[in-house]
Amino acid sequence: xxxxxxxxxxxxxxxxxxxxxxxxxxxxxxxxxxxxxxxxxxxxxxxxxxxxxxxxxxxxxxxxxxxxxxxxxxxxxxxxxxxxxxxxxxxxxxxxxxxxxxxxxxxxxxxxxxxxxxxxxxxxxxxxxxxxxxxxx
Numbered sequence: 001x002x003x004x005x006x007x008x009x010x011x012x013x014x015x016x017x018x019x020x021x022x023x024x025x026x027x028x029x030x031x032x033x034x035x036x037x038x039x040x041x042x043x044x045x046x047x048x049x050x051x052x053x054x055x056x057x058x059x060x061x062x063x064x065x066x067x068x069x070x071x072x073x074x075x076x077x078x079x080x081x082x083x084x085x086x087x088x089x090x091x092x093x094x095x096x097x098x099x100x101x102x103x104x105x106x107x108x109x110x111x112x113x114x115x116x117x118x119x120x121x122x123x124x125x126x127x128x129x130x131x132x133x134x135x136x137x
Contacts, residue, residue, distance in 0.1 A: 020078070021075065021078035021079070021098045021099070022075045022078065022096075022098050022101060022103070023075065024070070024071035024072075024074040024075045025068075025071045025072065025075050025096075025103055025118075027071065028067055028068055028071040029054070029056065029116075029118065031067075032056050032058070032064075035058075035064075037058060037061070038056060038057070038058045038064075039056070039057040039058070040054070040055065040056050040057075041053075041054070041055040042054050042055075050120065051118075051120065052119070052120050053117065053118070053119055053120070054117070054118040055115065055116070055117050055118075056115070056116040056117075056118075057113060057114065057115050057116075058113070058114055059111060059112055059113045059114070060111075060112045060113075061114075064114070065107070065114050068105070068114065068116060069092070069093070072093045072096055072103075072105075075096070075098075076093075076096070078098065079096045079097060079098060080097045080098060080099065081095075081096070081097045082095070082096050082097075083095040083096075087107055087109065088109065092105070092107065093105055094106070100120060101118060101119070101120055102118070102119045102120075103116060103117065103118050103119075104116070104117045104119070105117075
């Protein structure tokens with residue numbers, strides 16, 4: 001019985017730690033849900049009742065961009081990998097991965113449109129591989 005309790009505790013602790021690992025980014029996403037000018041798309045898996053892909057877009061909103069960058073910075077110590085890209089002379093995160101979740105950011109300079117994509121599960125591995133290839137070449 002003691003072994004089962006420990007296994008359950010470790011499983012719950014692992015799940016909780018993964019959620020806490022990106023708590024600032026998830027808070028940012030939650031805030032975006034209530035902002036009318038922010039566009040959001042979600043791909044859900046109805047069998048597992050979870051979102052496998054979430055895309056958020058906003059334009060010409062420096063305050064929101066700064067909040068996103070601050071969230072990335074705050075969650076950075078918990079990340080497994082961070083890929084950065086130079087935009088307008090400064091290094092900006094283009095991808096940050098955790099155990100089960102990956103977030104990618106794209107900033108279009110001309111339109112000042114920011115796209116944040118959250119991927120869960122199997123989509124992460126292919127996205128990371130593609131992003132690494134871009135930075136190697």
